[in-house]
Amino acid sequence: MTANRTQHRHRTFDLKRALDLFGGTTLLVLLAPLLGAVALSLSLTREGPVLRRHTRAGLRGRPFTMLTLRTRSPLAALPLLLHVVRGEMSLVGPCPLSPGHPECAGAARRRLSVRPGLTGPWQISDRSDLPWEERELLDLHYVDHHWLGMDLAVLARTLPAVRRRRLRRASARPARLA
Numbered sequence: 416m417t418a419n420r421t422q423h424r425h426r427t428f429d430l431k432r433a434l435d436l437f438g439g440t441t442l443l444v445l446l447a448p449l450l451g452a453v454a455l456s457l458s459l460t461r462e463g464p465v466l467r468r469h470t471r472a473g474l475r476g477r478p479f480t481m482l483t484l485r486t487r488s489p490l491a492a493l494p495l496l497l498h499v500v501r502g503e504m505s506l507v508g509p510c511p512l513s514p515g516h517p518e519c520a521g522a523a524r525r526r527l528s529v530r531p532g533l534t535g536p537w538q539i540s541d542r543s544d545l546p547w548e549e550r551e552l553l554d555l556h557y558v559d560h561h562w563l564g565m566d567l568a569v570l571a572r573t574l575p576a577v578r579r580r581r582l583r584r585a586s587a588r589p590a591r592l593a
Contacts, residue, residue, distance in 0.1 A: 430563050431505065435530075438506050438570075439499030450484075450493045457485055466494060471511040472519045476527045479503040481511060489577060495533050507566040508532025509554035518551055526558050539569055539576040 443450075457465045464485065471481045481504075482494040498504040504511065511531035512518055518526060537545060537553040545553075557565070 427562060431566060432502070434563065434566065435499050435502075435505050439496050443496040443500060446493060446496070449490070453484055453486065453490050453493065461485065467491075469511075470513060471531060472514040472516070472527060473503050473511075474527065474530045476514065476519060476524070478514050492533060499533065503530070505530040505532045507534055507557075507561075507569045509535055509557060510537070510550065518554075523551065523555065526554055529558055529561065534569060534573040536569060539572040 454465050466482045467485050469481045469483065470478050473479045479498070481498060484491045484494060495504060499506055508529050508531050509526045512526075517523070535554060536557050537550040540553065
């Protein structure tokens with residue numbers, strides 16, 4: 416790798432980390448009341464821990480314990496912002512996988528050259544029912560070709576994609592009779 420290319424990669428890495436710190440901290444501060452309310456509600460209405468723990472492979476394959484809320488909704492992902500601020504995850508990146516997952520070995524191990532993300536290309540593809548192999552391809556394409564502009568585009572498309580998915584699910588439910 417040439418010196419200019421290496422410097423460019425380091426600059427991109429630094430800018431991406433700055434975006435993660437700024438965006439993660441801002442979202443965490445703005446969403447802290449919601450996070451607290453959901454955690455309190457879960458602790459009052461369900462037995463057991465409020466948080467689920469999952470071991471995931473981070474940057475360069477380093478394992479970390481990923482925390483999510485014990486609920487089946489997009490709110491479960493709120494604690495992931497803590498991992499973004501701590502540097503274990505990124506706002507945008509490949510899907511976080513367990514260290515023993517086949518995609519963390521062999522040729523696909525290159526996915527561990529970037530931090531896993533809260534969102535990524537396959538999450539916004541409007542095809543959330545993609546087969547795993549196609550999700551892998553989208554993640555690996557991101558790993559090989561990511562740049563700050565791509566991250567900003569993925570972030571801009573994430574909320575509309577989530578909204579469209581929710582509307583599709585709601586319209587697919589059978590109507591209730593009064």
